[in-house]
Amino acid sequence: MAKKVLMKGNEAMSEAAIIAGCRHYFGYPITPQNEVAAYLSKRLTDLGGVFLQAESEVSAVNMVFGASAAGARVMTSSSSPGMSLKQEGISYLAAGSLPCVVANVMRAGPGLGNITPSQADYFQSTKGGGHGDYHIICLAPNSVQEMADLTVLAFDLADKYLIPSMILTDGMVGQMLEEITLPEYKTPDDLPEKDWVLGGAKGRERNIARTLWLYPEDAVEKNNILLQERYAYLQENEIRFEEYLLDDAEYIFTAFGISSRICKGAITRLRESGIKAGLFRPITVWPFPYKALEKYSLNKQVKFFFDVELNAGQMLEDVKLAVNGNKPVHFYGRFGGYVPGIGEIIDEFNKYV
């Protein structure tokens, strides 16, 4: 049986990047994700990889563009204010079909906000963030174990679909310590062949990493059609979610990331007092599990949905789209970097019962 280790979320994510075969990391300091750079600066240097502290988030994400175009498994990480700066680069990576992993260890905003945990970048992460019609795969871990598992998955999905993947987490999951089992280390043979990379056109036609299409014969719309087809495929084939005590649930909590952990605690307590509550947790917040959630909205026994987030109601819009008016959807959010406790959530829930 694999060895259990005690790790912080940010460190588990960093080690998982190594496990996934990532040997190139570019980043810029920002709290609460500084453990990532501290961890990888040592690990990557010891492994003969590349750790580079860039002059800005803007620069770091464009270094990722170059490293991805050269075929490397590459990662950058940041937190909310820094993620705003990375959005330009993410739009270019998406346009150029360049795989990479970007981690956002969210803190409160807008502006400098606070360094405390938040989930207020849901819109930015799942609806585009930068300019143009694009999406990125967006995975939302709710435990240190998932910080590791989903990071490896993020690299694999990015390479499989030629798309940036994001780990959308928060300061609490990033900072907390839990016992986990690390996934198995990939060898170079486990990594996919890439025939589109830049590196000198020896014995082949030249390759171009581009995001500009000026001429009618290779119009930008063609690239957008390609991207939209990819997104449609992902929406059918790469949805991930957790269903917790939903079979008999009359009240369905919806939450992602750290909020879902607190909701589980609330559900346990509610069940102890005879209230049949359950949790639907999107793990891929993009692509969002609309159909799976809609199915529950058609269950006769379900009385309402209760969405809990550390923001003013962002995933709430997707929950409402999925529920499609079939049942009421109530919401409770804290959005000042404050994390509510179980009692506070139950008190809010009870207002609607």
Added chain:
Amino acid sequence: MNNVSEKNLEKVFTRPKSMIETEFHYCPGCSHQIVHRLIGEIIDELGIQDNIIGIAPVGCAVLAYDYWDIDMSEAAHGRVPAVATGLKRVKPDTLVFGYQGDGDLAAIGMAETIHAANRGENFTIIFINNAIYGMTGGQMAPTTLPGQITSTTPYGRDVSDVGYPIKVCELLATLATPAYIERTTITTPKNVLKTKKAIKKAFQYQIDKKGYSFIEVVSSCPTRWGLSPIDSFKWIEENMLKFFKPGVFKDF
């Protein structure tokens, strides 16, 4: 005389084989096509067509990948040195060069420029300085001369309002790390050859892993300057070169 057949003639001047057979989109009298050709000749001479990556900027040279038959990347505005860093750090044995204009390099991309130079990234930046934004309609650049009229300085660049033009070679030469920094121009055949020599030397330094190299080419923009190609070259000689003096600023 009229009986000379082609087979008796030796072709002594041809398109570099690393260049794609097409027409440039650049205006007549623009310096881009001169420097593009020089790079093509150098790629041929060094035999590196299959082991080189070029990076196009945002600006008139955004379509540079249409002209060299080599691996190419685009970059967001100003981010050429960052993209080059990513490429070179993954492919340390492939020659990487970035090609940038004055707005791209010295305005929006100044942070990337200085920090890539300061890290001593082992790649080459070719800087086309024509003192104006060509593609977007002739706006003031960070290298626009004092008093120079542009579409955003209709009364001439007022240094009391927007400061003096930035001398990038001199700025980068204050850093300890860069290996080679030179400013040239293309106003005469002799200057064109000097430019070629400088770029070739920069590429050779990179191959020899000596570190960061930077070649500024003081260049023309007849269309946005409102001058004929010939007068543009005169304008470079009489105005730009007095401010942007050619020379070697660093050579290790």
